[in-house]
Amino acid sequence: MRLKTVMPETRENSRSVDDLGEGEPRSRFGLSAKLLILTVIFVMLSEVLIFVPSIANFRNNWLSDRLRTAAVAAAVLAESDVISPALQTRLLAATGASAIALNDGPARRLIAMNAMPPMVDEIVDMNTMDATTAILQSFGTLIYGEHRTLRAIGRAEMGMSGNIEIVMPEAPLRAAMLGFSWRILLLSLVISMVTASLVYVSLRWLFVRPLQRLSANMARFGEAPQDASRIxxxxxxxxxxxxxxxxxxxxxxxxxxxxxxxxxxxxxxxxxxxxxxxxxxxxxxxxxxxxxxxxxxxxxxxxxxxxxxxxxxxxxxxxxxxxxxxxxQEVPPARRLVHLSHIADDVAQVLGLPESDTITWENRVDPDMEVDADPEQLFRVLMNICRNAVQALKGEDDPAVVRRLAVEAERHGSLVTIRIKDTGPGVPTAVRPNLFQAFRASARPGGTGLGLAIASELVRAHGGEIVLEDVSIGASFRITLPDRPLDLARPRVAQGGVGSSMRQNEGKSAERADGPALN
Known part of the structure; x- marks a missing residue:
């Protein structure tokens, strides 16, 4: 019963993982939906920026048309002393005003009026109108213009001087502006949807589908990374x-x-x-x-x-x-003072070099040369390198070819440099970049490359390095081994060990160097 309870949840979880592996979005809204929504929002913001000057321009044009109509009527009726009530009513209906007047400097003439106009709430002078004022007054009309009375002033036309003035309720202007705003809104929505759809299709084709393909492939590859067909x-x-x-x-x-x-x-x-x-x-x-x-x-x-x-x-x-x-990893080196010449001879004995008739062995290390190192690990380092050299030298069948393997060393202060040289065919250029990496650098068929990798690891454990020198004949490996650093907090006499031995070696070297001069 317990197994039956767990299994459906496991299948459900596996289905959810597989579904995610097919490139489906993890969240409710995928990248495509987010792109669509953002595109609509940005287009609408652009339309808002366009709407602000548009609504102000619409208001100015609407008032200018009314003032122009009133100016034409005033020019026609300016010569008449008396205007009939019927004509006044028609003129006021055409302009939507409750009063029309002609203001020419000190003279002011009432052209038409149907009744005593109410108190004026807003004055709009089209002669001095600028963009900022037009935008502010437009939003004032949309917000407060339903019950206000407007007085508009414009320049007279038809050869007349002065200004034409009309007094009118602001509600018709507000209604016209609202209608214009709704048309702009509907047009903006249509433009936004069309633009968003085009952008959505383009971005989905250019980005979303390739990203889904990448995601699906990564999930599929993660199931079996060893399968080359899933790359x-x-x-x-x-x-x-x-x-x-x-x-x-x-x-x-x-x-x-x-x-x-x-x-x-x-x-x-x-x-x-x-x-x-x-x-x-x-x-x-x-x-x-x-x-x-x-x-x-x-x-x-x-x-x-x-x-x-x-x-x-x-x-x-x-x-x-x-x-x-x-x-x-490798055991940390148990460092001692060792005679490098003796270790080189031990390596030669194990490899059978002293008794060899084909390979000449030369131990050029000073018998008094002392190295601060782990004797067993240093033996392994020399053994691995020398074994590779012996195998390379034995690969030559021509008796006229010189087969020589030599080990030499020198000390510079606290640093010992060991060189292992041979006259073999050298290291191929192709394997040099990975020369000290296991299973990746072997110049010999069937080799694993472990010897040099082990030698490099042991040398690094001593704080040194091993490199292949660029020589014209054979191969030359240079090994540098530093002495252990002295503990300056301890008395110099009590340290003994490496420091005292090094001073003894330096004294011996000085005696050997000064000997011929004294003679």
Missing amino acids: IEPSGRADEIGDAEKRLATMQTTLGQTLHQQRRLADLGLAVSKINHDLRNLLASAQLFLERLESSPDPLAARLAPKIVSTLDRAVGYTRAVLSYGRA
Whole structure:
């Protein structure tokens, strides 16, 4: 019963996730709807900005027409001393005024009037009208003009001088302005809808649909990043959307390759752990056999047995490191003062270089050269680099080719520089950018590139660096190892260790340097 209760919710949740993966909007209003609403709002704001001067211009034109009609009638009737009531009524009806007068300087003549006009609430002088005044008076008419009386003044026409004045209720003007406003509003809505529709269709075609395609592809790719068929195919657009598609395709390709590589590494790690477990058991058995070999009276066995035991100890230590890989990084270096020349000789012994008939081994390190480093880790660094050099040198079959491997070192203050040089074919240019990255840089078929990656990690743990020098013959790796910094808070005599040894080395170097001069 409990399982039946949970399963429908799980299906519903999975459907909601899938629906979102298809590019549908997460909110109630998607990007398209927001674009449509914003377009309508902006167009309406533009129409409002147009409406303000338009309504003022409409009011001015309406009053000017009434004043013009009154001016024409006044010009015709100016010569008559008496105007009949019927003609006055027709003239007032044509202008919508309750009184018409002609003002010519000191003379003022009443042209028509149907009754005593009410008190004037607003005076509009069209002769001095400006834009600001027209806009303010227009909104005053719309708000307060229903019950007000207006007195309009305009210039007389038809060859007459002076001004024509009319007194009229403001309600007809307000009604006309409201009708004009409604027509403007309806026209604005039509323009807004048409413009918004065109903008909506254009933006949806240009932006929204490509963005939905990108979103849907990202959701689909996220379900199976290792599937190369789910990588987006750029549409070829030459704009920002096309650039985003190309960058997304590149990112998905890189991510897919990285995940594929990580899976391979995980599988490889599991296989190595299984093999390493059995190998450690075999090495333990070999150590037991060597213990019996050490008691043998054969002098050769007695001489070689300790070296074989030392090599097996290193191998056992490496197996432990392999089994712990992934749970922790390399063990921090246990730094000691070591003779670099002895470590180089140990590497040569393990690689069989002293007995080799094809490769010349040269240990150019000063026997008194001391390095502040972890002896085992420094051995691994030299071992990995020298092994690669030996493999490259053995790849040459021509007996006339010089095969030489040399190790040299020099000290500058607290910095030791080690160089490992060979006369092999050198490092190919194609693998140099990823030379110290595991599984990405191997010049030898079937190689993994782990040797240089491990060497680089161990050197960095000592605070140094390893680089491939640009040489014309063979390959030359330069390793720089700094001494440990001195603790200035402690007494200099009590520190001993590196500082005192370094002073001793400097004294020895000075004695060697001064010796010939004294002789």
